[in-house]
Amino acid sequence: MLIVDSDLLLVERQLRASKLACPLCSSLLAPWGHSRPRGIRGDLGARLFLRPRRTRCSGCKVTHVLLAEVLWPRRADAAVVIGAGLEMTALGMGHRRVAAYLGLAEGTVRGWLRAFAGRAEAVRRHFTVALVALADDPVMPDAAPSTLADAVSAVVAAHRAAATKRPGMLTVSRWEFAGRAIGGRVLTSPSSAS
Numbered sequence: 174m175l176i177v178d179s180d181l182l183l184v185e186r187q188l189r190a191s192k193l194a195c196p197l198c199s200s201l202l203a204p205w206g207h208s209r210p211r212g213i214r215g216d217l218g219a220r221l222f223l224r225p226r227r228t229r230c231s232g233c234k235v236t237h238v239l240l241a242e243v244l245w246p247r248r249a250d251a252a253v254v255i256g257a258g259l260e261m262t263a264l265g266m267g268h269r270r271v272a273a274y275l276g277l278a279e280g281t282v283r284g285w286l287r288a289f290a291g292r293a294e295a296v297r298r299h300f301t302v303a304l305v306a307l308a309d310d311p312v313m314p315d316a317a318p319s320t321l322a323d324a325v326s327a328v329v330a331a332h333r334a335a336a337t338k339r340p341g342m343l344t345v346s347r348w349e350f351a352g353r354a355i356g357g358r359v360l361t362s363p364s365s366a367s
């Protein structure tokens with residue numbers, strides 16, 4: 174799996190021009206059909222339908238699905254929706270209120286939080302390192318009341334630093350940025366991401 178730009182025509186051009194590299198061995202990826210179509214719930218109740226591209230590495234021969242950065246692996250909701258839920262939780266809202274606010278089932282939000290609880294420390298560390306690399310004079314976020322909130326703060330700070338470094342270039346939301354930067358593993362560990 175490889176997280177790519179949401180602009181599918183751009184990705185198709187990159188693929189056909191042999192500009193996408195294998196995340197395992199860095200050899201070039203070649204088109205290899207499509208994966209099954211999937212529908213995801215976007216912002217404000219929008220439904221998005223995607224048919225992710227499949228590719229095959231010219232080196233190690235492993236196939237990789239290209240996932241647009243709008244979504245995260247194995248989740249039915251868009252990255253911005255899940256990210257909004259994580260941010261509300263970081264601010265102290267309970268999962269029932271978050272679910273009601275987003276118009277989703279409580280079990281869905283609980284599932285995100287359970288998954289993120291196991292990833293928060295790794296996410297916090299990843300984006301703290303990214304912040305130091307991106308910012309000329311990095312300002313570390315204050316310690317938050319929970320590991321979850323610390324991780325959310327680190328993502329927000331790293332996204333802000335990336336946007337400052339490349340003014341006008343970074344047009345994606347912070348959670349799309351986060352998913353792409355961490356290989357889609359905001360909620361899934363490296364071994365379970367597929």
Ligand SMILES: [Zn+2]
Binds near residue numbers: 195
């Ligand atoms: Zn490879």
